[in-house]
Ligand code: ADP
């Protein structure tokens with residue numbers, strides 16, 4: 153049996169150099185955190201970008217970098233600063249990301265970004281070609297590498313290629329605005345199996361394939377010459393046990409073993425057992441709706457003034473893509489909103505919003521999940537949203553309420569949460585009110601169902617389902633060709 157190669161822009165860790173020493177920090181984002189669990193259990197090779205540019209890497213450092221990555225079963229694709237600008241900050245995050253999240257007005261159509269995207273996709277494809285042999289399985293991930301499947305297929309027709317998109321695939325009306333729409337579709341169609349988080353994304357993709365390329369689509373099969381390509385949805389799960397086990401450890405910690413954050417949160421709980429913590433965790437990204445959430449919080453405090461001094465919103469925003477102007481503007485907007493709302497509502501003994509702009513170690517993430525009565529996750533558009541699933545997994549006593557946006561892919565599997573439209577402040581404020589007053593028995597009933605589902609459809613099952621489907625697709629194709 154051949155080997156498996158995972159390829160994505162991000163690796164499980166990102167490298168940083170300080171004072172000549174290399175440090176590896178865990179990558180954030182659903183792709184890296186999810187795939188890390190799959191990768192650590194097997195003997196696959198993971199190829200991607202280390203986070204450093206060629207200009208950062210001196211000849212003396214290079215072997216050390218290779219060793220640091222090898223410890224994580226990874227190998228690097230080298231990118232120059234100019235390539236990172238055009239490919240990562242440019243076409244990936246200033247063209248595709250906004251467009252696929254329905255922020256059409258943010259999407260920039262620049263030929264030089266496109267050219268760099270093509271060039272860098274070829275670099276990733278070349279890295280695969282150096283390592284792959286006939287019979288191997290290649291799993292390509294996400295919007296940064298949409299051209300890679302076809303680039304590999306052209307040179308190595310006898311490898312098996314799967315592609316998974318971790319973000320939404322937009323409706324045809326949005327996708328058609330992209331000048332390079334046919335090229336992107338043809339790139340992805342180099343795969344044998346194409347996976348999405350939800351059936352809607354799958355349907356949008358098939359509609360674009362039919363209308364833009366005129367290919368025959370029957371149910372979820374695409375015919376392209378003598379090839380048969382399968383498209384399907386595989387909602388990504390989490391490493392459920394990792395989160396629930398960590399939560400159990402958290403609850404049993406003696407005070408002296410607790411983190412400062414846990415101690416601080418506990419002290420607040422003890423001082424006022426009626427007080428409620430609302431939790432908001434995301435990368436600082438406009439698609440996550442953090443600014444809208446702040447406006448909705450202000451609306452809630454005005455509509456239900458009885459909760460002043462009783463509720464606290466904890467915002468953890470992880471720095472992300474800070475070279476892109478829209479992210480810089482958003483950071484400023486959020487800083488100002490937090491300042492304004494705290495300025496308007498704070499009292500001597502109460503600050504309504506605690507705002508952290510940083511990445512946190514896993515233990516602190518668990519502290520926040522386990523200490524929060526309500527998780528308030530309301531992206532304007534989100535491929536999946538794993539944070540929602542992680543929150544539920546840590547609620548080992550089954551209490552807690554999840555308020556989730558209908559626009560998150562995870563909403564399809566989390567009907568027992570309070571689903572809201574993040575643009576509707578009235579509905580959001582009422583959902584917060586309902587969550588605060590939800591009887592414990594009802595919380596437990598809802599969370600029991602959610603937990604069972606999440607424990608069953610975990611990330612391992614997701615990866616296995618994808619790989620099994622890819623294998624059976626290869627068998628179908630082989631039978632199709634020999635007919
Ligand atoms: P996205 O992939 O768009 O960032 P997801 O909610 O799907 O959104 O995934 C976010 C992932 O990043 C989760 O697995 C979460 O645990 C992790 N994460 C979120 N915030 C932090 C943080 N402050 N520090 C470390 N990891 C984080």
Ligand code: G6P
Pocket residue numbers: 162180181182183184294295318319472473
């Ligand atoms: C989303 C994307 C991933 C990406 C992650 C973090 O989850 O689907 O591909 O890795 O965000 O973003 P970054 O730009 O830091 O890789």
